[in-house]
Amino acid sequence: MSKFPRTIGRPLDPEAARARARQISALTDPVKLRLLSLMAATPAPQHSPSSLAGVLVLSEDEINTAIADLSAAGLLTTDLRGQHQLTADAWVRFGRLLASSGSIETELSEVSAPIVPRAVPPVISRIVDDLSYRFSSTFSHETVARYVTESYSLLADRAHIVRFLPSLTAKFATDRLSALATAEGLVLRGTPEVLFVCVQNAGRSQMAAAILRQLAGDAVHVRTAGSVPAAAVHSVVVEALDEIGVPLATEFPKPLTEEVVQAADYVITMGCGDACPIYPGRRYMDWVLEDPVGKSLAEVRLMRDEISERVHALLAEMAPGAQPAIL
Amino acid sequence: MPSSARHDDADAAQPFIPLDRTAAELLARTLRAVADPTRLQLLSMIAGAESGEVTVGDLATTLGMTQPTITHHLRIMVDDGLLVRDQRGRQVWHSIAASRKSAILDLLR
Numbered sequence: 001m002s003k004f005p006r007t008i009g010r011p012l013d014p015e016a017a018r019a020r021a022r023q024i025s026a027l028t029d030p031v032k033l034r035l036l037s038l039m040a041a042t043p044a045p046q047h048s049p050s051s052l053a054g055v056l057v058l059s060e061d062e063i064n065t066a067i068a069d070l071s072a073a074g075l076l077t078t079d080l081r082g083q084h085q086l087t088a089d090a091w092v093r094f095g096r097l098l099a100s101s102g103s104i105e106t107e108l109s110e111v112s113a114p115i116v117p118r119a120v121p122p123v124i125s126r127i128v129d130d131l132s133y134r135f136s137s138t139f140s141h142e143t144v145a146r147y148v149t150e151s152y153s154l155l156a157d158r159a160h161i162v163r164f165l166p167s168l169t170a171k172f173a174t175d176r177l178s179a180l181a182t183a184e185g186l187v188l189r190g191t192p193e194v195l196f197v198c199v200q201n202a203g204r205s206q207m208a209a210a211i212l213r214q215l216a217g218d219a220v221h222v223r224t225a226g227s228v229p230a231a232a233v234h235s236v237v238v239e240a241l242d243e244i245g246v247p248l249a250t251e252f253p254k255p256l257t258e259e260v261v262q263a264a265d266y267v268i269t270m271g272c273g274d275a276c277p278i279y280p281g282r283r284y285m286d287w288v289l290e291d292p293v294g295k296s297l298a299e300v301r302l303m304r305d306e307i308s309e310r311v312h313a314l315l316a317e318m319a320p321g322a323q324p325a326i327l
Numbered sequence: 328m329p330s331s332a333r334h335d336d337a338d339a340a341q342p343f344i345p346l347d348r349t350a351a352e353l354l355a356r357t358l359r360a361v362a363d364p365t366r367l368q369l370l371s372m373i374a375g376a377e378s379g380e381v382t383v384g385d386l387a388t389t390l391g392m393t394q395p396t397i398t399h400h401l402r403i404m405v406d407d408g409l410l411v412r413d414q415r416g417r418q419v420w421h422s423i424a425a426s427r428k429s430a431i432l433d434l435l436r
Contacts, residue, residue, distance in 0.1 A: 007376060007377050007378065007381075007385075008372045008373070008375065008376045008377075008381045008385050008386070008389065009371055009372045009373065009374055009375015009376050010371070010372070010375060011368040011369075011371050011372050011389060011390060012367055012368050012371040012435065014364065014368075017364035017365070017367045017368045017371075018364045020364075020367050020434065020435070021362050021363055021364045021367055024358050024361055024362040024367075024434065025362040027355070027358050028355050028358045028359045028362050029355060030348065030351040030352045030354075030355045031351075033346060033351040033354055033355055033358075034345065034346055034347075034348070034351045037345040037346040037351070038345045040343060040345070041343045041344065041345040092433065092436050093433050093434050093436055094433070094434075095433075096429070096430065096433060097354060097430055097433070098345075098346065099343045099344060099345075099346075100344045100345065100346050100347060100350050154436070160343045262375065
């Protein structure tokens, strides 16, 4: 089998696809599109139904109905002073479309423009700390930091009103991390793919992968990666696995790439501070485990047994009600 | 529209001009072509393809749908100019129109 057997993208999971379709449907009415566009172009305090009605040549009732529909679709929100403003979803998904300067036809040079990492204001670091604490059982601090910074860049590129960027960023990142933490709508097709990530890809992730391969055989595809791969798997790890009859002959440390994360259904970081890209429809877990580097065989045995227990639990979760070996 | 302005300072350079009636009607028509869960799933698979293009058969197998159903959905998006269709031998390949790619990636975020 090739390194990345999938040559096509992973489909959005059905629930995410339905939610997006609902949002897009709310904007298939030109009147609502113009309303949202107008609200995107002017600062919030100027959005009174009567002023909007005047510009769009509509009645105030029509404006109020449109605002209610857009709010129900999660595209508008009401702030503490009762002002309507665009949500983070609205900015990220539709922001560029709503400006007539950036119509649906974009110039070729912009197509592959990457998300440019920019200097983030101090308040964004504060958001990272808050969310790292909140999601500490699922995502490493580095993964949350990467995700929040990316969310901030997405919004900063689209929302031209900078005043609410920190709160929009916090809301956007929290909503999406919550959804991914509980993996709502995770649908496994065919053989589940599990990715174990640690720093060197020479100890923890190799032990977990070897044990899972032993237990599940062909029923699960297992991959491993490390953010700073070592030259070879630690010999003490090979020895500890050999003691329980788990082979590790052909494995070698490999770098962590976007593709391996994208191909995975389950992404398990091993509590060692790696930043994983975050994609919808995957289940993320963070297992807090010590690094076996410099540890004695006796200590590595204890780690091995703890990892083995966690792998058994993971397998039970992947195939609820089924015997692990026959998924 | 020069693209250099966009990545500078988001709040400074670029004036945000609201859509006029014609532009809104055009955009609404495109959004109607993608306001469907299956079509969004198809777009996500095409957008994530390593080579940028996929066959009808690949899409049908992955979603567990028939090829005629997939073809129906693809045609709606080809008609709107979102997708480009390319027949090579017996296989039909679909890719995302280059000018629509960034808009589609935004909708899938």
